[in-house]
Amino acid sequence: MSAGALTSDATAARARRRFGAAGLITPATLLVVLILLLPLLLLFRYSLNRFEPGQFMVEALTVENYVNLVTDSYYRNVMLTTLWVAASCTLICIVAGFPAAYVLARARSRWKSILLLAVVLPLFVGNAVRAAGWMVLLGNRGVLNSSLTWLGVIEQPVQIMYTPLAVVIGITAVNLPFVVLTMQSVIESIDRALEEAALSLGAGPVRTFFKVTLPLAMPGVIAGTILSFILGMNAYATPVLLGGPQFQMMAPTVYKRIVEQANWPFGAALAFLLMAVTLILSTVSHLLVQRHYRRTMARAEPAH
Amino acid sequence: MTIPRRVLWSAALKGAAGLAFAFMLLPLALVIWLAFFRGEIIVFPPEGYSLHWFASIWEKRQFVDGFVTSLQVGLFAMVGGLVLGIPASFALARTVFRGQEALNTLLLLPLVVPGIVIGTSLYIYFVEVEIATELQMNASLPGLALAHIMITIPWVVKLIVANLLGVKREIEEAAMTLGANRWRTLTRVTLPLIRPGVVAAALFSFVVSFSNLEISLFLVGPGRLTLPIAIMQYLEWKLDPSIAAVSVVQIAIVAAGMLITDRFVRLSQVV
The missing domain is CATH 1.10.3720.10 (MetI-like)
Incomplete structure (x- = not known):
């Protein structure tokens, strides 16, 4: 057999395999293109149209919807509310989540599965159901107000439901499992011997935590921060149920514009902004975490 | 006898973690509790417990x-x-x-x-x-x-x-x-x-x-x-x-x- 025949055989095999791969991956790709990418393109195109009250949508190529998002004080307020709610929830999630992630990462096998289930279960029980739980606690005749009245601490129920505080509590509880899981996977990979070394060299446990564990866990903290911020910005059920009709965040506003008011161009612009910020933050998170790992690796390399 | 700082710190971490876990599970626990209340008007503590709300789902x-x-x-x-x-x-x-x-x-x-x-x-x-x-x-x-x-x-x-x-x-x-x-x-x-x-x-x-x-x-x-x-x-x-x-x-x-x-x-x- 000549060398030429061998190569052509190999080429044929490679070609067959390539077509095989194409056949395997095409159906899933087609679905994502047809049901995700095309709709998103359409959404973007419509965000450049004009909304005329009384005649639905007018074909146009204008950025006025995007300009309105920033110049209209109503929408500016919606965006500012969304940003500060997402930011406060994220801060609480990181501070409250780190010890939980640490304990989870260092737990022994049996305990670990139980704790993991305790984190994962709330994650997949709908946000509406969890909001119902907070209503039971925070309502005017809820557990908290009833107990405080019975104890004689307050005479009139304190209004917590339908305040920003209720929304922050609700979204924090929704995001916390995601943040804990993200940070625990990083902490899990930190070699315990490093902490042991710091301790045996005379650093106290607190100092070891802040000088060794926390810096090594930074990729997890960064990823958790950005994930929580993204989830907070896109929250729908929690602000609607716990914030009430007066409380406006971006995701419920998108729904109202599109479905209730049929203002597609404006709703599309708002949705597109939400997606753009989300995708940019995801990419930044990815790059930051990678850069952090590269730097740590570079420092760990022995000097030549 | 003083408790070693390492034990104290570990207990503090576990306590903080416990709070976070409680915070995540609390809304679920409250919903489950409410499902067993007898009366339709929600009061705390409840007037009594019952399973009849589960049967009422079918209606x-x-x-x-x-x-x-x-x-x-x-x-x-x-x-x-x-x-x-x-x-x-x-x-x-x-x-x-x-x-x-x-x-x-x-x-x-x-x-x-x-x-x-x-x-x-x-x-x-x-x-x-x-x-x-x-x-x-x-x-x-x-x-x-x-x-x-x-x-x-x-x-x-x-x-x-x-x-x-x-x-x-x-x-x-x-x-x-x-x-x-x-x-x-x-x-x-x-x-x-x-x-x-x-x-x-x-x-x-x-x-x-x-x-x-x-x-x-x-x-x-x-x-x-x-x-x-x-x-x-x-x-x-x-x-x-x-x-x-x-x-x-x-x-x-x-x-x-x-x-x-x-x-x-x-x-x-x-x-």
């Missing part, structure tokens, strides 16, 4: 219908996700081709784009498809099923690819050397080896679909609600033990799905 049509719709959509999502996702995972994990990285990113995209944005764009898109083809897409089972299959694909691909990368090529090559053809190697060697991943992907697809709210929100209509949407709409109006009982059913189904998944793969590797 509320929107929850029964919503449950059936969610079940149907969940099964479509599960089967569709596996049928499309498993072959795609083989292409990603077992072959090398140009543009592989880009396709991988594309298939994981449904996980990155916010649900509310997917819902908005699909709603608009389906209206245009309806105008063009006169097929009903919004507020229909096919529309919901297509959207839900799409969102399960990243989960299936993530799980199966991770599983396939863990299977040594040598085992498959040994089967081939011993005379098994490609199909036999696939069905007798590779698929049994990735069975945990397939089971986990199936259960996860179902749970992801069953608990979805943000995308379904746009695609439901009168007479065609999913369970989470029916719960959401009821809660916007009022809170009573009957909605808590419905929620308990949802919690139980999700918990069962999670417990079974946990037997096949480590949950921490999935989420």
Whole structure:
């Protein structure tokens, strides 16, 4: 057999395999293109149209919807509310989540599965159901107000439901499992011997935590921060149920514009902004975490 | 005798962690508690306990219908996700081709784009498809099923690819050397080896679909609600033990799905 025949055989095999791969991956790709990418393109195109009250949508190529998002004080307020709610929830999630992630990462096998289930279960029980739980606690005749009245601490129920505080509590509880899981996977990979070394060299446990564990866990903290911020910005059920009709965040506003008011161009612009910020933050998170790992690796390399 | 600082610090960490766990589980515990209250007017402490709210679920049509719709959509999502996702995972994990990285990113995209944005764009898109083809897409089972299959694909691909990368090529090559053809190697060697991943992907697809709210929100209509949407709409109006009982059913189904998944793969590797 000549060398030429061998190569052509190999080429044929490679070609067959390539077509095989194409056949395997095409159906899933087609679905994502047809049901995700095309709709998103359409959404973007419509965000450049004009909304005329009384005649639905007018074909146009204008950025006025995007300009309105920033110049209209109503929408500016919606965006500012969304940003500060997402930011406060994220801060609480990181501070409250780190010890939980640490304990989870260092737990022994049996305990670990139980704790993991305790984190994962709330994650997949709908946000509406969890909001119902907070209503039971925070309502005017809820557990908290009833107990405080019975104890004689307050005479009139304190209004917590339908305040920003209720929304922050609700979204924090929704995001916390995601943040804990993200940070625990990083902490899990930190070699315990490093902490042991710091301790045996005379650093106290607190100092070891802040000088060794926390810096090594930074990729997890960064990823958790950005994930929580993204989830907070896109929250729908929690602000609607716990914030009430007066409380406006971006995701419920998108729904109202599109479905209730049929203002597609404006709703599309708002949705597109939400997606753009989300995708940019995801990419930044990815790059930051990678850069952090590269730097740590570079420092760990022995000097030549 | 003084307590060593290391013990104190460890106790402080565990205490803080305990608070965070309690915070995550508290709303679920409260909903479950409420489902057993006897009276319809919620007072604390309750007048008494009863199971009759669970029986009353059957009288509320929107929850029964919503449950059936969610079940149907969940099964479509599960089967569709596996049928499309498993072959795609083989292409990603077992072959090398140009543009592989880009396709991988594309298939994981449904996980990155916010649900509310997917819902908005699909709603608009389906209206245009309806105008063009006169097929009903919004507020229909096919529309919901297509959207839900799409969102399960990243989960299936993530799980199966991770599983396939863990299977040594040598085992498959040994089967081939011993005379098994490609199909036999696939069905007798590779698929049994990735069975945990397939089971986990199936259960996860179902749970992801069953608990979805943000995308379904746009695609439901009168007479065609999913369970989470029916719960959401009821809660916007009022809170009573009957909605808590419905929620308990949802919690139980999700918990069962999670417990079974946990037997096949480590949950921490999935989420």
